[in-house]
Amino acid sequence: MLNRFGQDYFGVTINAETSPEIYIRNDLPKIVQKSVLAHEKEHAKNKGGYEWQSWIAGFKASPVGWALSVIMSLRWSRIKMYPILTAAIVMAIGFGLLMRFG
Ligand SMILES: [Zn+2]
16 A cells, blocks of 8 residues: 555555544455554544554554564565664664574
């Protein structure tokens, strides 16, 4: 699903301020959809709210689905949205592997 900026999202809430409508991609694993739905519901409840509040809601709904959604986000269409965050995660994983197997 691409938003108006051409960015790739798993779910989106539109009209959060007035009459919220939630859209979730239907090609995601059920457990990921559960986390994404909770994320978007939090946006709808808080008239948009803060992104971190929705992330917490998504994590609470399904920690496994949340973790999977993070892993599934590691695709170029999303990586280019968060280049510094992605670089930090890749370095952390690389460092972890080095400590474990290096
Ligand atoms: Zn969000």
